[in-house]
Amino acid sequence: MSAADRVACDYFDGRSSKRHPVTLGVEDGHAVVEGEGVSRREPLQAVRVSERMGGAARMVSFADGAFCEVRDHDALDALLHATGYRDSIVVRMQNRWRVAAAGIAICAALVVVTYLFVLPWAADQAAAHVPASAIETMSNRTLEMLDEHVLEPSKASPERARDLAAKFARLSTPDGSKIAHRVEFRSAPLVGPNAFALPSGTIIVTDELLALTDRDDEILGVLAHELGHVARRHGVRQVLQSSVVGLFVTWYLGDVSSLLTAVPAALLEARYSRDHEREADEYAARMLRHNAMSPELLAVMLGRLERAHGSGDAGSGTDDKSNDRGLPEYLSTHPATAERIEALRRP
Numbered sequence: 222m223s224a225a226d227r228v229a230c231d232y233f234d235g236r237s238s239k240r241h242p243v244t245l246g247v248e249d250g251h252a253v254v255e256g257e258g259v260s261r262r263e264p265l266q267a268v269r270v271s272e273r274m275g276g277a278a279r280m281v282s283f284a285d286g287a288f289c290e291v292r293d294h295d296a297l298d299a300l301l302h303a304t305g306y307r308d309s310i311v312v313r314m315q316n317r318w319r320v321a322a323a324g325i326a327i328c329a330a331l332v333v334v335t336y337l338f339v340l341p342w343a344a345d346q347a348a349a350h351v352p353a354s355a356i357e358t359m360s361n362r363t364l365e366m367l368d369e370h371v372l373e374p375s376k377a378s379p380e381r382a383r384d385l386a387a388k389f390a391r392l393s394t395p396d397g398s399k400i401a402h403r404v405e406f407r408s409a410p411l412v413g414p415n416a417f418a419l420p421s422g423t424i425i426v427t428d429e430l431l432a433l434t435d436r437d438d439e440i441l442g443v444l445a446h447e448l449g450h451v452a453r454r455h456g457v458r459q460v461l462q463s464s465v466v467g468l469f470v471t472w473y474l475g476d477v478s479s480l481l482t483a484v485p486a487a488l489l490e491a492r493y494s495r496d497h498e499r500e501a502d503e504y505a506a507r508m509l510r511h512n513a514m515s516p517e518l519l520a521v522m523l524g525r526l527e528r529a530h531g532s533g534d535a536g537s538g539t540d541d542k543s544n545d546r547g548l549p550e551y552l553s554t555h556p557a558t559a560e561r562i563e564a565l566r567r568p
Contacts, residue, residue, distance in 0.1 A: 235286030348457040360421035375406035395507040418447035420456035442519035449504030520565040
């Protein structure tokens with residue numbers, strides 16, 4: 222074995238930190254290590270070679286814990302090539318920038334597809350398995366937080382409030398199903414005219430929304446929209462979608478305890494998507510027609526809400542102007558877009 226067939230390296234016996242300058246070569250199917258006070262032969266199949274990582278030293282390791290530290294990468298590559306050794310396909314791909322770049326692009330695409338399609342689908346599937354008791358708990362906690370920091374007791378006429386709740390309770394759903402819900406009223410100077418539904422079916426109507434109209438049937442149109450969110454479990458789906466861990470635990474393990482720890486914060490930071498708003502609008506339109514009422518009632522209120530909140534982007538869907546008052550996204554005004562109003566007014 223000539224000097225050209227050997228690679229200079231450092232040998233460590235695995236028992237001490239002492240470094241031994243040696244040469245590493247290959248002879249008759251064996252790795253041969255020679256140096257002052259060191260001489261060993263090991264079958265090549267018992268030797269492990271670390272992958273190439275930039276300028277870091279590569280390790281040629283032996284079964285007893287000893288190893289050679291090689292810094293001359295080109296010489297080691299030539300030696301390995303002569304033995305027929307090849308790095309794994311993964312290692313070879315890592316060292317080709319085009320392949321690595323393609324891998325990064327594929328991973329990024331998978332992340333985007335997962336976020337846009339897989340995650341919403343999984344949240345939709347998991348929402349059906351969240352028990353009613355957990356939904357009630359998360360909703361109660363959320364309302365407690367809102368009552369403490371955002372909402373105030375209603376100053377509206379108790380008679381009108383009771384009358385509105387009773388009128389809505391007498392309406393039937395489009396498919397005749399019974400959806401548990403209750404209507405409550407709050408004053409909300411920071412929020413302004415609004416109504417929102419918690420996942421349990423509690424629908425909060427602000428005094429400021431009542432002040433927009435004297436017609437109870439227009440308020441009923443808004444309530445029908447909110448009931449659509451409850452019927453489609455949009456609130457639960459948004460919470461699950463915003464918490465991948467909670468989604469996994471709830472869907473696969475049936476344990477909602479981790480989900481409850483993320484509420485009410487997760488719920489308050491959630492915001493309905495365009496599809497959710499469209500579904501709730503469609504539900505409200507069907508419910509109003511089912512009760513011999515016109516979807517125009519909701520369309521009118523959407524226009525009033527848009528004007529009341531001074532929205533300057535009529536076609537922005539859920540991506541309207543930012544919430545500059547620092548309120549939770551869940552309480553942001555539903556986007557009253559021209560597209561939604563037009564859809565409600567179609568025959």
